[in-house]
Every structure is written in C-alpha cells, then in structure tokens.
Amino acid sequence: MPRRALIIVEGHRANGLPYVQAAQRLRLHPIALASDPTQYDYLAAESIDAIRVDTDNLDALIDVCSRLQATYEICGIIGFGGLYESRHVTVAKLCRHFALPGANPVSIERCSDKFTQLQLLAQAGVPVPAYRLAANAREIESAAEELGWPVIVKPSEGSGSSGVRLCRDDDELAEHTTYLLGGKYPWRSSPKIIVEEFARGPFYDVVTMGNSVVAIGAADFKPPPYFVPCQSMFPAQLTEDEHKHIADVSLGCLRALNLGWGPANIELRWTERGPVVMEVNARLPGWTTPRLVQLAYGVDIINEHINLVIGNTCDLRIRHSHVAIARFLVPDRDGILAEIDVDSRAAAVPGVAEVSFYVESGTPITRKGDHLDIIGHVIAASPECTRAEATLQRATDLISWSIEELPPSGEQSGNENLAASVQVVPDHT
Structure with missing residues (x-):
C-alpha cells in the first residue's frame, strides 16, 4: 500500500x-x-522530502505531482502564498485537477485581487473604506485629492503589508508613488494601485474556517506611515454585542466572496460607523496567529486545516478560554544586528509559551516597512488578561539586542563602532 502524502507548495x-x-x-x-527549498531551513533540519519546481507554473506542478503518484497516495495539497496571494489560486487549481478537496479557484482569484475584492464586498453591503483604483502617478494623485488626507496607498495584490503606506501629504504620496512605480516594487504584471481612505479605529483580526468564525483577535502596530505589527492578542477584549457585530460582518464577507470552503483571515477596524473591512485573505493568517489561537481556545487550526484538505472532518470546538499575547520584536533603525541578549530566565517565566528570534547576530537590518521587519517574538498565555500582560512584560524585560551602525563606506566594521542598545518595549498606536 503506497504511503499517504501531503503535498506542501512552498x-x-x-x-x-x-x-x-x-x-x-x-x-x-x-x-x-x-x-x-534551501530558503526553508526546517526542511533540511527535519529531513523533509523537497522538490525544486517553479511553483508559479501550474503545468510544472501537475507534472511533478503526477510523477509522485507512481510512488505515493496523494491525500491532499496545501500551499503558502508568499508575497503574492495568486499562488493560492494555483494551489486551488492543482487540487481541482487531481480531484482533491480544495477551494474554488474562481473565488480565490477574485479575492486575491484586492480591488475586485473591494468591489464585491461593497456590492454585497459589507462596510469598506472609500477607495479608488489607479495605474499611474496622475491617477494616484487625483484619487488622493478626491478622498482627502490621509490615504492608504497599496498594491492591488500582495501580503504582509508589502508596499502598503499611509500617506499624509503630497510629499509622502510622491515618495511612495515613486517607490511603487519607479522599479523598486516587484510587480508581476501591470501596476494596479489602490488608494483608499484611512479608516481610524482599533484593529481586529478574524480567523474563519468554512462558514465558522473560529477566533477574533486584536493587534497594535508600530507608528505610521507603515503597518508593522508590534503586538497581537487572542481573544480580543470585546463586549458580547461587539463580538457578534464583528462575526456577522465577517460571515458577510465570506458570503460576498463565496469563501465557504477552507480558511480565511478578515482584517477590519472598528470605526465611528462600526466595523469596516480592510481586506480578506483566503488563507490562514501567518506568523504567530495559529499558535495564539491554540493557546487561547485550544483549537489547532493548522491541524484542522490539514484535516479539511485530506477530506476529514474539522473539529473547531473550543477546549478552554485563555488569553494569549504575542509581542513582536522590531528594530527601530537600520544597521547590523550586533548582539542578541536573551536571558535564559525569559523562556522560564511561568506562562511564557515561546521566545524566538528569526535572525542571528551579524545579520544586516534594512527595514522596509512590512512584516519582514519583525526579527522575533515572545508569546505568553494565561486564563486572565492582566496576568498574561504582566507575564509578557516580565519576559520582554529580560531580552535586549543592539543595532550597530553601518560603517562609513570604505571602513571596516568592528566593535569600535557605536552600538545602540534597543530594549524590547511595546508600541501602542
């Protein structure tokens, strides 16, 4: 009997x-x-079979999977989108080709284009910010003038806040327009840029599976103009009415976008007119969210996602009700990560679930204003919110790092350069 295999794209x-x-x-x-495959260290560390293939080429993926079928029983195919959400479209088409459980490729494709997504949500009566589509500098400037300052300017496709910026005046708008259209942003096709009003209010993150709301969390960000998260908490501290309102709006998003199969992640802000949807991603959220949901609710959404992909029944029952918080470690300047000082007592603090750095000493730090600016995290959990917050603060107080200034051109870097000590503290914006 052939081994049962799960194909993981990227x-x-x-x-x-x-x-x-x-x-x-x-x-x-x-x-x-x-x-x-070499960019994913865990594949070699865990001795995971890996095949090099162009994962944007559907025919190439079909060819590889067809050859694997001679040796394995392929039970399911699952994938990660990377910078471009369109890779989830490719995975959905791959599932359909092999008659495996998967999302509707048409729905995923419409959702991956944020302009099309906004149109569908607005047509269905889901509250969204006012928005315009632009393809050049003149159209971007005209849209900003029409909507009024400040505005969010972002690519119509992408993830992790890549290319997303709050523009508060003409100078910031011109600077970001130059970045997006001047050859630095990696467009895969003709530029499509969304200019939208800045919806002010607390940020909430909704995790769904199928037609069920699994979890609602809250997040804080570093100061504008970029949107780099500095803290995430599940569950969000909401009243019963607020929770119901957010859940109802989230389910409305799923109906409007025909996302009744699989995971989704809905980002919204609570404004003066209630919940306003920023965007919907037809996938599980990344980073620490799956771990936070597991700690807060006892639901392993990664495990249940795989169950769904291989045709098993999902079990989304809440096992307990705790508060789980992640604090993200984000440098406040560019340079060289010269030193990481993680006191062993940080991970040993009762209630701390994880202390993790993604990079090592000596790594160049060049911030781009997106999720890749994050270099580590600390997670704490407790049955009580105040205790979870206190535990998190106690652990982060035991962690510091230093960013060493880059030497002037032509000089050697060394310990004689000024090192700026950066203590990990939360930013509440």
Missing part, C-alpha cells in the same frame, strides 16, 4: 514547520514543492 518562515509536524502527527508523509 514554505513559510513561521508556520512551515508546524504544518510539517502536524502532517506527521496525522501519519502523512509531507513533500515540499518549492522554487528554492
């Missing part, structure tokens, strides 16, 4: 390893297909 910096481990717990043999 990998993920934070959640790739948990997916591999969950697959193994379900007695599946994970096989990674990636354009460059």
